Amino acid sequence: MLMAHEQTDDVNPRFPQWLPLLSSDQFVHERLETMPVSSRAAYQARGVESTLAMPICLEGDFIGYIEYEMCGHQWERGEIDAIQMATRTIGAAMFRAGVEEKLRHLVQNLERSNADLAQFAYVASHDLQEPLRMVSNYVELLAQRYQGQLDARADKYIGYVVDGAQRMIALISDLLSYSRIGSDAGAMEPLPLQASLQEALENLSERIRETNAQVRVEHLPVVMGNRGQLTQVFQNIVGNALKYTGAESPVVCIAAERVGNFWQVRVRDNGIGIDPQYREKIFGIFQRLHTRHEYPGTGIGLALCKNIIERHGGTIHVESELGHGATFYFTVMAQEGDETV
Amino acid sequence: MTTPLRPVAILLVEDNQGDVDLMMESFEELQILVAVTVARDGEEAMDILFKRGAHIDASTPDIIFLDLNLPKRDGREVLHEVKTTPILSRIPVVVLTSSSAESDILRAYDLHANCYITKPVGFQSLMKTIQSIQEFWFNVAMLPRSGWGGSL
Numbered sequence: 300m301l302m303a304h305e306q307t308d309d310v311n312p313r314f315p316q317w318l319p320l321l322s323s324d325q326f327v328h329e330r331l332e333t334m335p336v337s338s339r340a341a342y343q344a345r346g347v348e349s350t351l352a353m354p355i356c357l358e359g360d361f362i363g364y365i366e367y368e369m370c371g372h373q374w375e376r377g378e379i380d381a382i383q384m385a386t387r388t389i390g391a392a393m394f395r396a397g398v399e400e401k402l403r404h405l406v407q408n409l410e411r412s413n414a415d416l417a418q419f420a421y422v423a424s425h426d427l428q429e430p431l432r433m434v435s436n437y438v439e440l441l442a443q444r445y446q447g448q449l450d451a452r453a454d455k456y457i458g459y460v461v462d463g464a465q466r467m468i469a470l471i472s473d474l475l476s477y478s479r480i481g482s483d484a485g486a487m488e489p490l491p492l493q494a495s496l497q498e499a500l501e502n503l504s505e506r507i508r509e510t511n512a513q514v515r516v517e518h519l520p521v522v523m524g525n526r527g528q529l530t531q532v533f534q535n536i537v538g539n540a541l542k543y544t545g546a547e548s549p550v551v552c553i554a555a556e557r558v559g560n561f562w563q564v565r566v567r568d569n570g571i572g573i574d575p576q577y578r579e580k581i582f583g584i585f586q587r588l589h590t591r592h593e594y595p596g597t598g599i600g601l602a603l604c605k606n607i608i609e610r611h612g613g614t615i616h617v618e619s620e621l622g623h624g625a626t627f628y629f630t631v632m633a634q635e636g637d638e639t640v
Numbered sequence: 641m642t643t644p645l646r647p648v649a650i651l652l653v654e655d656n657q658g659d660v661d662l663m664m665e666s667f668e669e670l671q672i673l674v675a676v677t678v679a680r681d682g683e684e685a686m687d688i689l690f691k692r693g694a695h696i697d698a699s700t701p702d703i704i705f706l707d708l709n710l711p712k713r714d715g716r717e718v719l720h721e722v723k724t725t726p727i728l729s730r731i732p733v734v735v736l737t738s739s740s741a742e743s744d745i746l747r748a749y750d751l752h753a754n755c756y757i758t759k760p761v762g763f764q765s766l767m768k769t770i771q772s773i774q775e776f777w778f779n780v781a782m783l784p785r786s787g788w789g790g791s792l
Contacts, residue, residue: 425738425739425741428738428761433658436662436762436763439762439764440662440763443763465762468761468762475740
């Protein structure tokens with residue numbers, strides 16, 4: 300077999316004559332007696348009586364041909380048809396192999412750049428913490444020691460630095476937990492969702508008391524998941540329900556429903572709701588719908604939830620209308636063998 | 641529960657002067673009576689603990705505050721050597737580091753750290769942390785009356 304692009308020394312001298320036909324995906328069948336005398340010698344030496352050049356085209360592009368030589372008799376119609384079929388099959392296989400190779404390459408590149416990115420986020424946020432801790436500690440110390448000893452403007456400026464440092468700390472620590480989701484080799488295991496939710500509610504207990512919130516929980520199933528990560532999901536979603544509250548004290552209802560191989564968990568609140576046009580945007584990293592003065596936050600909570608749920612093989616979305624509360628839905632894999640419907 | 645009358649001897653293994661000053665500030669602020677020896681790297685820490693070279697007159701500390709990322713020999717090596725050396729192994733080692741990576745935490749406890757603390761951000765939280773350390777290790781926990789025993 301000879302590939303058209305291969306620059307080899309022993310290219311068949313007939314090839315230039317064959318090329319116009321081959322490149323339009325037509326085979327060339329030549330008998331020795333119709334060949335120029337100069338081309339015959341090599342064939343004759345091998346006892347070849349007729350030769351068949353079958354093109355290989357990938358997506359319409361001629362990329363090479365296979366030459367089949369026949370000794371003893373001349374190529375017959377049926378043989379030629381069979382060889383044409385076989386060569387097309389080879390071409391198709393080569394095409395698939397090429398696509399697969401490209402795909403594999405692409406996936407490898409993607410995986411690498413993804414890992415690089417995660418590593419970068421982790422290192423950046425980790426290393427940034429160190430100098431930031433210095434700034435924050437010392438400016439706080441400065442404020443504590445020298446408040447009122449400089450002029451009012453100095454106090455105000457120190458206040459800005461303290462505030463800025465605190466915000467940056469929150470951002471970096473959130474970024475760290477975000478980048479850690481991928482690197483944490485937290486195993487998936489059968490997990491009673493109730494346990495994760497309970498842990499989240501305990502972490503939020505102060506806020507729940509402060510806001511006088513009611514949390515109603517229906518029976519929650521056992522799913523396949525990572526305990527720490529699903530606790531984070533509950534904590535962020537319920538935490539939001541306690542934060543973005545309307546006029547009434549918050550009421551949060553949590554329930555689960557079986558959908559195929561998944562459990563769909565529903566967290567409904569009676570808060571300020573979300574304008575439907577932002578229902579995608581809120582899951583983006585550092586995306587916020589309010590100023591820090593209205594509602595403090597870094598804009599990472601729901602991005603974190605989305606990342607965690609997707610790593611669990613599930614999906615997350617919200618249904619809401621401005622002023623009418625919001626319902627977050629996320630799916631997590633049911634425990635294998637659990638056929639509850 | 642008794643408050644020791646003599647200052648608590650602390651070996652602070654920390655390469656960042658900012659952190660050293662901050663610790664001193666918080667001891668001062670909290671009015672904790674301490675005698676702090678600072679080691680800038682793992683090698684110096686081991687020289688102090690083994691009373692080698694310039695540190696021939698060093699005293700065995702009551703407690704070690706150990707940063708993990710240090711020049712020369714890092715905190716993990718120091719921790720390992722302290723905990724595998726009979727005359728040093730009883731000294732409580734408080735790992736005080738900026739890392740909150742699970743792998744660092746596991747590693748430190750595998751090497752028998754007595755506790756692992758992530759360096760707090762903010763002076764107030766640092767003081768709170770130091771106060772809890774002092775409360776627990778100097779007041780609540782019973783330590784051998786005879787000191788750490790081993791003399792070199």
